[in-house]
Amino acid sequence: MRKNKIATLCLIASMVATTLAGCGNTKDPTNEQTGNTAVANTDNVSDITGTKADKTGMDSWKAFDENVTIKIPVYDRGVEGVPTVNDNYWTKWVQENFGDKYNITVKYVPITRTDVMTDYALLAASSELPTILMEYDYPKVAQWADEGYLTTFNMNDFAKVAPTYYNKMDENKQLPYTIMNGETYFALAERPYYNNGYTFQTFVRMDWLKQVGYDHVPQTRAEYIDAMTKMQEAGIAKNPAGGAMITGVGSDQNYGYRTFPQNEEEWAQIGDVNIPALGSKANYKLLKRANEDYNLGFTNPEYYITDEETNKASFINGDIYSYGNYISANMDWLNSFYEQNPNAELSVVPVGIVDEEGGTVPAYRSNNPFGMIIGFSSSATVDELKAGWMYMEWMTQKDTLFTMQWGVEGENYTMDASSGLPVSVGDYSGEYKQGYNNNKDYWCITIETRNAGTVKDMIKATSPKGLPQDFTQNIIDNFYKNEELIKQGYSCLDIIFSEPIEAETEYSGVLQELYKEYRDKLTMCKIEEFDALYTELTQKYMNAGYEKVMKQRLEAYKKGHSTKLQ
Amino acid sequence: MGRNKVELKKRLKRDWQLYLMLLFPVLMVIIFNYAAYPGLKMVFMDYKPARGYEGSEWVGLKIFQKIFCDGDFLRALRNSLTFNILDLIVSFPVPILLALMLNELRFKRFKKVTQTILYLPHFLSWVIIGSVAYTMFRPSTGLVNMVMTNIGLVTQGIPFLTEKWHWAVTYLFIGVWAGMGWGTIIYLAAISSVSKDLYEASMIDGAGRWKRIWHITLPGIKGTVVTLLIMNLGRIMGSNFERLDVFGNTQVRDFQYQLAVYIYEKGLGGGKFSQSTAVGLFQALVGLGLVLAADRVAKKLGEEGLI
Numbered sequence: 001m002r003k004n005k006i007a008t009l010c011l012i013a014s015m016v017a018t019t020l021a022g023c024g025n026t027k028d029p030t031n032e033q034t035g036n037t038a039v040a041n042t043d044n045v046s047d048i049t050g051t052k053a054d055k056t057g058m059d060s061w062k063a064f065d066e067n068v069t070i071k072i073p074v075y076d077r078g079v080e081g082v083p084t085v086n087d088n089y090w091t092k093w094v095q096e097n098f099g100d101k102y103n104i105t106v107k108y109v110p111i112t113r114t115d116v117m118t119d120y121a122l123l124a125a126s127s128e129l130p131t132i133l134m135e136y137d138y139p140k141v142a143q144w145a146d147e148g149y150l151t152t153f154n155m156n157d158f159a160k161v162a163p164t165y166y167n168k169m170d171e172n173k174q175l176p177y178t179i180m181n182g183e184t185y186f187a188l189a190e191r192p193y194y195n196n197g198y199t200f201q202t203f204v205r206m207d208w209l210k211q212v213g214y215d216h217v218p219q220t221r222a223e224y225i226d227a228m229t230k231m232q233e234a235g236i237a238k239n240p241a242g243g244a245m246i247t248g249v250g251s252d253q254n255y256g257y258r259t260f261p262q263n264e265e266e267w268a269q270i271g272d273v274n275i276p277a278l279g280s281k282a283n284y285k286l287l288k289r290a291n292e293d294y295n296l297g298f299t300n301p302e303y304y305i306t307d308e309e310t311n312k313a314s315f316i317n318g319d320i321y322s323y324g325n326y327i328s329a330n331m332d333w334l335n336s337f338y339e340q341n342p343n344a345e346l347s348v349v350p351v352g353i354v355d356e357e358g359g360t361v362p363a364y365r366s367n368n369p370f371g372m373i374i375g376f377s378s379s380a381t382v383d384e385l386k387a388g389w390m391y392m393e394w395m396t397q398k399d400t401l402f403t404m405q406w407g408v409e410g411e412n413y414t415m416d417a418s419s420g421l422p423v424s425v426g427d428y429s430g431e432y433k434q435g436y437n438n439n440k441d442y443w444c445i446t447i448e449t450r451n452a453g454t455v456k457d458m459i460k461a462t463s464p465k466g467l468p469q470d471f472t473q474n475i476i477d478n479f480y481k482n483e484e485l486i487k488q489g490y491s492c493l494d495i496i497f498s499e500p501i502e503a504e505t506e507y508s509g510v511l512q513e514l515y516k517e518y519r520d521k522l523t524m525c526k527i528e529e530f531d532a533l534y535t536e537l538t539q540k541y542m543n544a545g546y547e548k549v550m551k552q553r554l555e556a557y558k559k560g561h562s563t564k565l566q
Numbered sequence: 567m568g569r570n571k572v573e574l575k576k577r578l579k580r581d582w583q584l585y586l587m588l589l590f591p592v593l594m595v596i597i598f599n600y601a602a603y604p605g606l607k608m609v610f611m612d613y614k615p616a617r618g619y620e621g622s623e624w625v626g627l628k629i630f631q632k633i634f635c636d637g638d639f640l641r642a643l644r645n646s647l648t649f650n651i652l653d654l655i656v657s658f659p660v661p662i663l664l665a666l667m668l669n670e671l672r673f674k675r676f677k678k679v680t681q682t683i684l685y686l687p688h689f690l691s692w693v694i695i696g697s698v699a700y701t702m703f704r705p706s707t708g709l710v711n712m713v714m715t716n717i718g719l720v721t722q723g724i725p726f727l728t729e730k731w732h733w734a735v736t737y738l739f740i741g742v743w744a745g746m747g748w749g750t751i752i753y754l755a756a757i758s759s760v761s762k763d764l765y766e767a768s769m770i771d772g773a774g775r776w777k778r779i780w781h782i783t784l785p786g787i788k789g790t791v792v793t794l795l796i797m798n799l800g801r802i803m804g805s806n807f808e809r810l811d812v813f814g815n816t817q818v819r820d821f822q823y824q825l826a827v828y829i830y831e832k833g834l835g836g837g838k839f840s841q842s843t844a845v846g847l848f849q850a851l852v853g854l855g856l857v858l859a860a861d862r863v864a865k866k867l868g869e870e871g872l873i
Binding site: 117148508517 | 831836837
């Protein structure tokens with residue numbers, strides 16, 4: 001009887017404890033002890049740097065008297081085969097080599113890659129914003145700045161704590177982008193060769209092309225249609241172009257369909273890839289072609305209910321002609337492709353093709369002249385802010401960065417005796433296993449690509465390894481071709497606004513969803529119905545908020561609160 | 567009064583474990599259903615998560631004005647009402663019929679196996695159901711369409727989930743399939759409480775199976791039916807985001823765009839917490855109104871009602 005009573009009590013206690021577990025504020029007690037108030041605007045250099053001596057950077061750093069916790073976001077991409085993003089060998093390595101030295105606890109906060117805004121909003125609502133907030137898209141961080149997520153800071157203070165990081169921003173001419181509404185909100189990571197775009201490559205079935213009489217990748221629209229048709233007729237593939245549903249942001253990039261030189265006001269109104277530009281001439285041409293592809297049967301008729309992973313699987317299984325993605329030394333999907341299709345031959349699609357008859361130019365989207373955009377939580381204390389800057393500076397140091405990017409010698413990489421450069425072990429799976437894309441989601445806070453030697457060396461290091469074919473030279477060729485295109489003005493840098501565009505914040509979500517619906521209707525309608533439907537849906541899109549977005553963008557541009565067309 | 571106190575003390579002493587265990591659900595309800603109520607004030611604010619309640623601006627009824635003038639909200643409201651009423655019409659009677667049928671089965675093992683098979687879909691998440699549904703019903707590569715095409719029943723695949731009218735029917739019937747087994751449990755329990763004497767007496771009087779169902783079983787579970795109907799009416803404004811999301815695609819958005827989708831896309835997706843909370847509050851108030859009205863009607867018709 002007594003045993004029963006004790007068991008009952010234990011059961012009830014555990015039930016109640018479980019219920020209440022989520023109700024507490026999990027703020028680190030060590031931070032409460034420091035008694036620091038949140039940073040509004042840190043003008044006092046000595047307060048933030050903690051030193052009045054001449055020394056700056058790591059030489060001037062001392063361990064904090066009381067432990068400081070910093071929370072760093074890290075993308076949890078849901079990729080299989082990578083260690084847990086917030087608890088692995090490398091997070092412990094950071095703690096041991098940086099945190100413990102300066103009495104800082106480094107906590108990583110997993111953020112989903114596809115729903116960044118919601119993740120941060122929920123963290124903010126529960127007063128759990130990480131010390132550092134980072135994102136690749138300028139409109140998103142502009143929204144954070146506007147909605148009070150971020151604190152402003154004094155760039156001189158930052159330069160004192162993190163001089164290497166600051167000098168890098170200065171050298172790369174990034175400082176003007178750190179300001180929003182006249183206040184300093186951001187620090188910016190480096191993006192080497194930001195306007196080249198060589199890191200994304202499209203692979204096509206060269207063996208199929210040879211079967212239908214081509215010794216090269218189709219260069220024009222006419223050649224493309226011919227090759228696809230012949231593939232269908234030869235029974236090689238039913239719907240060779242495949243296809244997947246679009247995701248909204250970044251979809252249907254229309255740079256290749258634009259008229260050059262671009263009209264600057266039109267360029268300003270189109271903005272960036274955050275909201276697809278339905279109604280622009282370039283978008284019309286792009287969707288007209290998508291409609292043609294669909295009606296010719298090149299596109300998978302079920303593409304709109306096929307996700308990207310399924311489309312990738314179709315390429316791996318040898319059902320479709322092409323697939324593109326970012327390159328890295330270890331590309332699982334290419335490994336799988338060759339396992340499934342041992343006799344297949346792939347080719348990298350060459351860049352710089354002009355197709356006057358097809359109405360396209362070799363233009364492409366240049367990335368921003370910076371990588372990650374880094375802001376700091378409005379609820380961070382002075383010490384947390386300083387510790388965050390120290391983390392960024394430490395990560396920027398050559399030896400730290402090299403270890404984070406390449407791993408442990410003899411395990412994650414080997415040194416090539418002839419070139420003296422590191423070579424990644426593509427299939428490494430031991431205890432030092434790095435996170436997604438060579439730990440990129442940790443070191444992206446300072447730089448966007450792995451560095452080792454010249455650009456050729458970099459491409460050699462990041463080109464896919466361990467495959468029956470070597471694409472390194474093709475990628476190098478594409479790199480130099482892109483360099484020529486940059487000189488010709490075909491690397492298109494989107495406008496960046498130094499004030500938040502309110503209509504973008506208000507309507508972007510709705511317009512992204514609406515675009516998916518409309519572009520699929522336009523892709524799948526009959527060819528003869530396309531023009532009328534395009535006009536009708538464009539009007540609806542404008543009424544749903546796009547007109548207001550374009551208007552506000554143009555106003556900001558005219559006020560000089562934006563970059564100019566280069 | 568004093569006697570009552572003594573009684574209560576006695577009971578507490580005797581059954582303290584039970585009262586202590588009751589503490590858990592009561593705490594759950596207080597914390598998750600009532601403790602969040604002060605947060606409802608965000609419907610009168612332009613709430614920004616980073617600024618909190620103190621830093622966000624009071625805007626009065628502007629959020630409601632904005633919602634009721636929003637074409638997307640009206641579209642979502644129309645779709646939600648239409649589909650929930652259809653869902654009620656299609657889904658509500660099925661568990662009753664199924665319970666009546668199961669009750670008539672005499673081979674116990676067969677009855678139990680059938681019941682178990684019927685319950686199983688309830689335990690599958692909508693993500694799994696959606697994934698299976700797309701595998702089965704894709705227009706050209708779905709199993710059902712492939713079979714029908716191969717045996718010559720159709721020349722072109724039926725767009726079960728990719729054309730809005732077909733989608734509406736498929737969506738509703740998958741809902742029935744997923745929920746009917748679970749719904750029968752309550753009715754079977756109610757049927758089991760109907761006195762066996764009544765059945766025996768009616769059989770002596772020569773009543774057949776249909777007569778027994780009509781005159782004994784159905785009147786016996788009428789109270790349960792009315793209670794569940796009232797509870798279901800309370801959900802007429804609600805919608806299940808998970809279900810809508812897994813069955814959604816761009817071709818059926820005209821019907822799939824219901825309040826749950828509106829709340830997710832405009833609220834959580836767009837960071838407009840005030841707007842989504844206001845819609846949630848609107849749904850809850852209308853639901854409450856419907857429950858109270860239905861309860862009143864039920865009482866007027868001589869039933870016990872819910873409250």
